[in-house]
Amino acid sequence: MTGGAYVVKKTQGFAAARWLSVAIIKTRSVLLIVLVLAAWELFVRIFEVPVYLLPAPTVVARSFVADWRVIAINLPPTMIEILAGFFLSILIGVPLAVVIVYSPTAESFLYPPMVASQAIPKVAIAPLFIVWMGYGLAPKIWIAFLIAFFPIVIDTVVGLRSIHPGMLQLGRSMGGSSFKVFLKLRLPSALPNIFAGMKVAITLAVVGAITGEFVGSQSGLGYLMTSASGQMDVPLVFAVLTTISFIAMILFFAVELIENVSIPWHSSKRSTGGH
Amino acid sequence: MQTCPAEGHNAVGADRPVELAARRNEAFIRFTEVSKWYGEKANRLHAVKNVSFEAKRGEFISVLGPSGCGKSTMVMLTSGLEKLTSGSIEIGGQPVIKPYTDLGIVFQQDLLMEWRSVLRNVLVQPEFRGFKVRDYENAARNLLALVGLELFADRYPHELSGGMRQRVSICRALIHDPDVLLMDEPFGALDAITRDQLNLDLQRIWQEHKKTVLFVTHSIAEAIFLGDRVFVMGPRPTEIVEDIKIDLPRPRKLEIREAPEFLAYVHQITDIFLRMGILKS
Numbered sequence: 001m002t003g004g005a006y007v008v009k010k011t012q013g014f015a016a017a018r019w020l021s022v023a024i025i026k027t028r029s030v031l032l033i034v035l036v037l038a039a040w041e042l043f044v045r046i047f048e049v050p051v052y053l054l055p056a057p058t059v060v061a062r063s064f065v066a067d068w069r070v071i072a073i074n075l076p077p078t079m080i081e082i083l084a085g086f087f088l089s090i091l092i093g094v095p096l097a098v099v100i101v102y103s104p105t106a107e108s109f110l111y112p113p114m115v116a117s118q119a120i121p122k123v124a125i126a127p128l129f130i131v132w133m134g135y136g137l138a139p140k141i142w143i144a145f146l147i148a149f150f151p152i153v154i155d156t157v158v159g160l161r162s163i164h165p166g167m168l169q170l171g172r173s174m175g176g177s178s179f180k181v182f183l184k185l186r187l188p189s190a191l192p193n194i195f196a197g198m199k200v201a202i203t204l205a206v207v208g209a210i211t212g213e214f215v216g217s218q219s220g221l222g223y224l225m226t227s228a229s230g231q232m233d234v235p236l237v238f239a240v241l242t243t244i245s246f247i248a249m250i251l252f253f254a255v256e257l258i259e260n261v262s263i264p265w266h267s268s269k270r271s272t273g274g275h
Numbered sequence: 276m277q278t279c280p281a282e283g284h285n286a287v288g289a290d291r292p293v294e295l296a297a298r299r300n301e302a303f304i305r306f307t308e309v310s311k312w313y314g315e316k317a318n319r320l321h322a323v324k325n326v327s328f329e330a331k332r333g334e335f336i337s338v339l340g341p342s343g344c345g346k347s348t349m350v351m352l353t354s355g356l357e358k359l360t361s362g363s364i365e366i367g368g369q370p371v372i373k374p375y376t377d378l379g380i381v382f383q384q385d386l387l388m389e390w391r392s393v394l395r396n397v398l399v400q401p402e403f404r405g406f407k408v409r410d411y412e413n414a415a416r417n418l419l420a421l422v423g424l425e426l427f428a429d430r431y432p433h434e435l436s437g438g439m440r441q442r443v444s445i446c447r448a449l450i451h452d453p454d455v456l457l458m459d460e461p462f463g464a465l466d467a468i469t470r471d472q473l474n475l476d477l478q479r480i481w482q483e484h485k486k487t488v489l490f491v492t493h494s495i496a497e498a499i500f501l502g503d504r505v506f507v508m509g510p511r512p513t514e515i516v517e518d519i520k521i522d523l524p525r526p527r528k529l530e531i532r533e534a535p536e537f538l539a540y541v542h543q544i545t546d547i548f549l550r551m552g553i554l555k556s
Contacts, residue, residue, distance in 0.1 A: 164384060164386060166382045166383075166384055166386050167386050169351075169356050169380070169382075170380060170382065170386050171403065172356055172374055173354055173356060173374065173376065173378065173380050174376070174399070174400050174403035174404060175374070175376040175403060175404045175405075176403035176404075180403055184399070184402075184403070185388070188388065188390050189388075189389075191390075263390065265389040265390050265431050265432070265433055266389065
């Protein structure tokens with residue numbers, strides 16, 4: 001076996017090429033955003049669109065600079081709602097998926113109400129949550145949870161089920177208990193799916209938190225947005241919108257980063273296309 | 276080896292030949308009229324029908340038959356992971372009624388854990404068995420060296436080729452020094468050249484470790500090349516149509532596949548398949 005050095009070189013080469021292509025792709029997307037903003041700016045200026053209909057990016061930026069304090073004050077409650085809702089959805093979603101996979105009875109009980117919970121528009125039940133839990137963080141957290149846990153359950157179930165049947169036989173032939181087989185074979189092999197669910201869930205948690213704040217709140221970015229639009233401060237509405245989508249993006253990439261760190265075997269397999 | 280697990284993997288070379296000589300004529304694996312079918316009476320699917328045989332300790336048995344004939348099922352019955360419908364299986368005089376764990380299994384897929392290094396993939400065996408993993412690290416490295424992967428111990432499966440991955444899974448099946456090695460078309464997914472190499476490697480490993488091997492294959496040449504005996508299996512529900520003793524000296528080289536005595540075995544087996552209608556000329 002003289003392949004050792006070769007493999008090392010090969011993976012290093014791949015890493016460098018990957019980094020370069022990632023860099024190009026990242027700057028490319030920034031370039032696109034810059035182009036869109038420039039076109040927007042031009043459009044607003046040439047056609048003299050009133051600021052209460054569509055403010056130019058520069059106007060939004062100015063509002064951002066002027067009102068950053070208000071935005072910053074309203075950021076923490078929204079972040080808490082998003083993250084708490086997200087972690088709750090993992091904490092409850094993953095065990096729920098495990099129960100569903102291991103018990104057909106539980107599945108027949110749990111699946112219909114779960115699907116029903118997704119069919120109900122969250123905006124419609126948000127007022128109820130507010131009635132039950134007041135104007136604080138709690139109702140927003142639970143709305144964020146309600147919308148985010150579903151993809152986690154679904155993806156985790158798929159991941160746990162898609163283990164190779166031979167893998168389970170192997171586990172049993174090695175004398176492993178069902179718990180060992182679950183912990184050391186089934187759960188790790190489901191991680192790629194669980195992370196896929198988590199990536200969907202984190203963006204949905206943002207939507208859930210903002211939805212909750214729309215319906216009734218005294219703080220948070222959603223609250224700021226409703227109050228700004230109430231005052232016809234459209235530039236601030238856009239500034240807050242930008243902040244929210246920025247948060248969603250950062251959170252999404254944070255989950256992806258954790259994914260890359262915790263299951264490098266999967267992402268590297270994906271990028272080199274295997275053998 | 277069941278009686279002295281602590282001595283296990285250290286003692287392979289030392290006392291095995293003596294022990295082997297003493298037990299040469301003892302049946303180690305015994306199938307008695309074993310049948311297996313799935314489903315209820317109306318639409319029952321018969322997989323294995325009335326299979327009886329005896330395998331001596333340290334014997335290499337090739338189980339040869341067409342795809343989907345039930346030969347894999349027959350071999351998996353040995354592990355006790357699948358329950359037989361009627362008959363009985365004994366290993367070392369003990370009936371197999373629950374999963375028999377003193378064995379290693381190599382599947383057609385390597386079934387490596389992508390999230391573990393090569394070394395830790397081999398060590399998963401003692402880990403699952405609740406043994407002290409550290410005690411097996413040297414043995415694991417030695418096994419990896421035996422298959423030419425000593426430099427890859429800390430690499431991850433996705434950095435390995437298909438043939439290398441399957442070698443790792445063979446190491447995993449041997450690390451706890453089991454009595455029995457079950458191999459279910461282990462080289463079926465590999466290219467012809469890699470397959471030849473692994474045939475040679477397996478023969479070498481087997482000569483060193485002298486496990487009792489049940490080796491499932493659908494390659495006539497592979498079955499003859501590796502086996503002390505070849506069980507020629509019929510179509511589903513499968514039974515042993517012919518039990519052919521392969522009288523070729525070891526270690527066998529690849530060239531032996533062109534030797535007249537080897538070709539005679541090929542002809543003999545081909546004739547059986549023709550007679551059964553599995554092959555049509």
